[in-house]
Amino acid sequence: MPRMPRPELADARQQGLHNIGEAARHSGVSAKMIRHYESIGLIPPPNRTFAGYRLYNDADLHRLGFIRRARGLGFSIKQIEALLGLWDDRSRASAEVKRLAESHVDELATKIAEMQAMQRTLQDLARRCHGDDRPDCPILEDLAKTTDARDAHLPSRHEPDDAPLSFEAGNQLRRVGGR
Numbered sequence: 120m121p122r123m124p125r126p127e128l129a130d131a132r133q134q135g136l137h138n139i140g141e142a143a144r145h146s147g148v149s150a151k152m153i154r155h156y157e158s159i160g161l162i163p164p165p166n167r168t169f170a171g172y173r174l175y176n177d178a179d180l181h182r183l184g185f186i187r188r189a190r191g192l193g194f195s196i197k198q199i200e201a202l203l204g205l206w207d208d209r210s211r212a213s214a215e216v217k218r219l220a221e222s223h224v225d226e227l228a229t230k231i232a233e234m235q236a237m238q239r240t241l242q243d244l245a246r247r248c249h250g251d252d253r254p255d256c257p258i259l260e261d262l263a264k265t266t267d268a269r270d271a272h273l274p275s276r277h278e279p280d281d282a283p284l285s286f287e288a289g290n291q292l293r294r295v296g297g298r
Contacts, residue, residue, distance in 0.1 A: 135177060136166070142175040146183035153183065161186055161200060194223060 143150045153175075156162045162182055165173040175183075185206065189199045201219060205211045247257040 136174040137176075137180065139173045139175070142173075142180060142183065146180050146187060148183045148187050156183070156186060159196065161196070161203060192223075193227060198223060 137145060139150045139153055142148075142153060146153075148156070153162070153173075157164060157173075162179060165175050165179060167173055182203070185203065186199055189202055194202065198219060202216070205216050205219075244258045244261055249255075
């Protein structure tokens with residue numbers, strides 16, 4: 120037997136409001152991430168039903184789509200916060216938006232160069248590994264070496280939690296031949 124919608128939620132739907140599951144489906148952002156973005160202030164706290172369900176309007180969905188697209192391009196949370204501030208400011212100068220974008224392009228170029236260096240290193244190690252029943256393996260031997268100047272091209276293992284290169288950006292790199 121199908122579940123009947125709660126009258127409160129049915130009224131909300133008639134007003135063009137969406138619960139968190141619907142907002143997630145419409146925006147392409149998971150419910151967990153919607154809650155996270157709300158907790159860090161990227162989206163305003165939504166209205167709630169008497170039962171406490173979050174209700175999102177079309178402007179909220181549009182904002183979530185903006186955030187999803189910016190994350191897909193590898194912008195960090197801090198950068199997205201700045202971009203949202205500029206987007207909300209109708210009297211903004213596009214020069215600031217361009218400066219943020221160009222700065223991000225430079226960051227991506229650095230990351231791409233680092234990833235290409237990692238790729239070359241791994242290709243070389245894989246080429247030298249026999250891949251047979253013998254226990255010796257240049258890959259493991261190299262990984263076990265003490266870090267020195269040869270590893271300067273490798274990125275730090277301690278990246279900030281909002282490192283700009285997102286999963287989607289990595290997928291985009293693979294699509295353009297950076298795999």
